[in-house]
Amino acid sequence: MRILVLGFNGYLGRHITEHLRAALPNTSLLTAGRSPTADVRVDLASDHPGRLAEALASAAPDAVVNCAGLTGGDAMAQAEVNARGPAALCAALRQAAPLARLVHLGSAAEYGPGVPGTRMTESAATCPAGPYGATKLAGTAAVTTSGLDAVVLRVGNPVGPGAPLTSLPGRVAAMLRETGPDRRAVLWLGDLSAFRDFVDVRDVARAALLAVMANRPLPSVLNISGGEARPVRELVRKLALEAGFPGLIEEDGEGSARSSQVSWQCSSIAAAVDTLGWRPSHTLDESLAALWAATGPADEAGHARHGAAARRTS
Structure with missing residues (x-):
């Protein structure tokens, strides 16, 4: 099995890459991104889908985990990475690796304001409060309508070792x-x-592993959070x-x-428990x-x- 991780040097990406390597020692794990240390050099924010398709074809992945995302900066920069990026990735995957499973990291910010005392399910209405949530929601829409074997992990507020200064x-x-x-x-x-709704970054990494390895189709969106406000x-x-x-x-x-x-902000994790057997540890x-x-x-x-x-x- 060959797994390609995009955004491997970010907060979530680092933990997911390390967890996949430790849990799947016999798997070929490749990294992709703008970093000179990446196995596959790509830029989701600017590369043409044809260029992305060539890079993906060379990697020949069975699964792709997209951890690339931008939490700050102006709205245009966030749109390029969080909205345009997943759309370009899906277009490239349809051409280069249409059977690969795509695990894309979304955000609970896509929901927007919650009702005190309630947990948002994946079918809840989305009304993001700012550019970050809005651009992440656009990325989710690109993935869920792509026709690929794809799942969006809608991550709560991650916390744990290595938390960046932007959090x-x-x-x-x-x-x-x-x-x-x-x-x-x-x-x-x-x-x-x-x-x-805080969730440990190491639990997010474990959820990504379970989503990659699941041997059946998954729901288009799964909440990955602590399940408690x-x-x-x-x-x-x-x-x-x-x-x-x-x-x-x-x-x-x-x-x-x-x-x-x-x-x-609080998300229900019942679907992740049912489909992945995942819960926070x-x-x-x-x-x-x-x-x-x-x-x-x-x-x-x-x-x-x-x-x-x-x-x-x-």
């Missing part, structure tokens, strides 16, 4: 590492009242406790636009412990990035 857990961990054991320190954050405030305080932070955590009320628009405490253990020491560059002006986030 709340990653930023807070870096700030805590920088601040150190100063009892007089105050961590100024935005409004932390939102509820999010937790207060963002709880995550921050648990992470501070894990770090041994003795100072104060203050909220100045100026959270991100998405936090104010999406105060509740790591608790939030375990995820945060692994995140903190993997957080490197602060340095001058980190201090510059996470100064007082940057300490407002949610």
